[in-house]
Amino acid sequence: MPTLRQLFLANNAQTTNFPLLLEFERAEGIYMYNAEGRPYIDLISGIGVSSLGHSNPYVIDAIKQQVDKYMHLMVYGEYVQTPQVRFAEKLVSVLPDNLQSVYFTNSGAEAVEGALKLAKRFTRRQQVVACLNSYHGSTHGALSVMGNEEFKQAYRPLLPGVNFIRFDNPDDLLLITEETACVIIETIQGEAGIRVPDIAYMQALRARCTEMGTLLILDEIQAAFGRTGKLFAFEHFGIVPDILLLAKALGGGMPIGAFISSNEIMDVLKENPILGHITTFGGHPVCCAAGLAALEYLLDNELVSGVAEKETLFRELLVHPAIHQVRGKGLMMAVELENFDLNKKIIDRCIENGVITDWFLHCSNSMRLAPPLIITHDEIRKACDVIVEAIDFHSK
Numbered sequence: 469m470p471t472l473r474q475l476f477l478a479n480n481a482q483t484t485n486f487p488l489l490l491e492f493e494r495a496e497g498i499y500m501y502n503a504e505g506r507p508y509i510d511l512i513s514g515i516g517v518s519s520l521g522h523s524n525p526y527v528i529d530a531i532k533q534q535v536d537k538y539m540h541l542m543v544y545g546e547y548v549q550t551p552q553v554r555f556a557e558k559l560v561s562v563l564p565d566n567l568q569s570v571y572f573t574n575s576g577a578e579a580v581e582g583a584l585k586l587a588k589r590f591t592r593r594q595q596v597v598a599c600l601n602s603y604h605g606s607t608h609g610a611l612s613v614m615g616n617e618e619f620k621q622a623y624r625p626l627l628p629g630v631n632f633i634r635f636d637n638p639d640d641l642l643l644i645t646e647e648t649a650c651v652i653i654e655t656i657q658g659e660a661g662i663r664v665p666d667i668a669y670m671q672a673l674r675a676r677c678t679e680m681g682t683l684l685i686l687d688e689i690q691a692a693f694g695r696t697g698k699l700f701a702f703e704h705f706g707i708v709p710d711i712l713l714l715a716k717a718l719g720g721g722m723p724i725g726a727f728i729s730s731n732e733i734m735d736v737l738k739e740n741p742i743l744g745h746i747t748t749f750g751g752h753p754v755c756c757a758a759g760l761a762a763l764e765y766l767l768d769n770e771l772v773s774g775v776a777e778k779e780t781l782f783r784e785l786l787v788h789p790a791i792h793q794v795r796g797k798g799l800m801m802a803v804e805l806e807n808f809d810l811n812k813k814i815i816d817r818c819i820e821n822g823v824i825t826d827w828f829l830h831c832s833n834s835m836r837l838a839p840p841l842i843i844t845h846d847e848i849r850k851a852c853d854v855i856v857e858a859i860d861f862h863s864k
């Protein structure tokens with residue numbers, strides 16, 4: 469009899485020669501449990517998804533209730549489906565006035581695809597500006613706006629007309645012109661190793677886009693829903709995007725994304741051609757029910773208000789001569805070490821000792837910290853003890 473691990477390697481498509489190969493049987497709160505019942509602290513939330521922790525009972529109940537009523541009924545945008553309507557209504561109620569029209573997708577990358585199309589269609593322009601070191605997903609359009617050549621070169625040709633600017637560098641804003649349909653930018657860069665831009669830069673970016681008639685697309689797929697200490701990361705910068713991208717924590721653990729804009733902008737998808745963006749499963753009723761429950765839980769339990777204090781505690785505890793820097797905002801953090809080799813050894817030891825973390829796609833010398841927002845101060849202390857011990861062990 470082959471083991472589960474052998475079957476995984478044989479029949480499940482592999483995207484790396486070095487998968488982590490951890491096996492979990494169940495997950496609850498900030499913990500994931502293996503077959504022997506050993507708990508592991510999840511310090512990365514399945515990469516920014518499980519912000520409420522795993523198996524939140526309120527979300528599970530909403531899923532069960534919806535499954536009992538109906539699952540898929542029809543492709544997106546034709547039938548009036550209660551979970552989609554109620555979820556969009558709730559999202560719009562917590563967003564600025566111009567973000568009132570929600571298009572639900574299945575994933576983050578699909579939200580990126582929809583937003584790029586929408587910006588081109590609305591402005592009737594063809595050029596796109598994106599940032600170096602950005603990550604927006606792995607489909608062709610999203611890959612085209614990724615700011616890392618290493619991941620793109622094997623998949624060319626990609627979208628033409630994409631120009632790259634340096635993140636947080638005001639000089640490059642002049643590359644946004646009247647030819648530019650949109651700027652797509654992460655409000656806080658994630659896979660670049662958590663880079664928080666200057667408030668002045670983000671305001672200058674907003675002003676330049678407005679001046680040029682260019683749509684500003686903020687990708688908050690990783691940063692939204694309290695992760696940075698505000699419900700949406702753009703609130704730190706006093707700006708509002710023309711199009712907002714959400715996914716990951718949006719579904720409370722279920723797969724869903726969204727691009728959100730004004731009615732005026734979104735309306736261009738209706739005509740010339742009709743059905744400007746189509747998805748079969750986008751806004752799946754069960755995912756919308758889960759997303760609505762997750763957002764209600766987040767707001768009703770005021771989880772966002774505790775994030776800043778938890779960040780401070782992490783920063784107090786993660787002090788060590790081998791740590792070059794702790795970057796980030798809220799519970800979206802990176803711990804910078806000397807190099808990948810050291811980082812990987814420390815990460816492996818943390819996992820051995822029951823704390824799950826990893827590194828970043830474009831920043832291999834830094835360790836990712838993105839725990840569920842429900843993590844307690846005691847649990848932060850426990851996790852940091854393990855991290856500091858691992859750093860000590862490998863940097864002697």
Ligand SMILES: Cc1ncc(COP(=O)(O)O)c(C=O)c1O
Nearest residue numbers: 575576577603604605658689690
């Ligand atoms: C900032 C950002 N944008 C887009 C994506 C793509 O989302 P998905 O993996 O759901 O396609 C990710 C995923 O990590 C991301 O971090």
